[in-house]
Amino acid sequence: MDNKFPGKDISDSDLKDKFPLAAKKFTNHYSKFKVCGIEFGGKKIPVMAGPNMVENLSMIRKTATSVKKSGASFLRGGAYKPLTFPYRSKKYFETREEGVHWLSIVKKEIKIPVITEILDVRDIDHVCKVTDIIQIGSRNMQNYPLLTECAKTMKPIMIKRHYGASLRDWLGAAEYVLFEGNKKVMLCERGVSVTHTHRSTSRFLLDLQVVPAIKEISHLPVIVDPSHATFWRPWVKDMTLASIASGADGIMLEVHPDPENSAVDPLQPISFRSFSKLMNQMKKVAKSIGRKI
Ligand code: PEP
Ligand code: MN
Secondary structure: OOOOOOOOOOOHHHHHHOOOOOEOOOOOOOOOEEEOOEEEOOOEOOEEEEOOEOOOHHHHHHHHHHHHHHOOOEEEOEOOOOOOOOOOOOOOOOOHHHHHHHHHHHHHHHOOOEEEEOOOHHHHHHHHOOOOEEEEOHHHOOOHHHHHHHHHOOOOEEEEOOOOOOHHHHHHHHHHHHHOOOOOEEEEEOOEOOOOOOOOOOOOEOOOOHHHHHHHHEOOOEEEOHHHHHOOHHHHHHHHHHHHHHOOOEEEEEEOOOHHHOOOOOOOOEOHHHHHHHHHHHHHHHHHOOOEO
């Protein structure tokens, strides 16, 4: 079908010419691959949980222990952070090399695989010694040199959707990774910019419609991050359950030992207790659609 707005949404010819590797080849074509023994794209829905930022060793150790006990498969946590403003303070900072080092300690101690963001090609070598999945942040979704260099490491890569990106742009980014021969690619919906978000502190709207839309045309697993999308703790539970119902292949959640005092984005992380409760609720929704947490 021809597109009324060429360049924005996906036309039939895009599937052949623009992202032949990301496009499905047949109706039930869904990629499945394992990361540290955990399957993505199958019946089970892996959960990645942890703080926005790896603030110090003690908090990441506590968080890893707690989220693993509640059933999370991966520890999330940024050390290199794409902070919106350049000014740093006691409350607004990045832990960079130190944060990556703390992740490496906890990963060994607690035996939980890790996902962390890479912002700059210069950090690829040392971050890849620790991380099991490379996170490409929403702001870097179309940083093609970064995507290409990260792809060459052959590490699994999760590409967060830019908050202004069409599905066409997003699959174009995934195609850059697939083009390098790296097949372990997953997409992550984390909210888009729209006119109304229903709260003055919420910057984005979770686009769950994109999950079935992806599954119609692409075989790549889709993760949903309701924490960044809602930016608001009280909404995280409902949007997480809705994400599972929408067909998400994975969930990323911000969990913090002291949510109100999180160094970055304190309105969105949930507590250890809420996370543990939510895991049980997720299991019920997953079961109702023939999947597992
Ligand atoms: C994050 O997950 O820590 C993050 C910065 O997310 P996003 O790129 O979606 O803003
Ligand atoms: Mn953030």
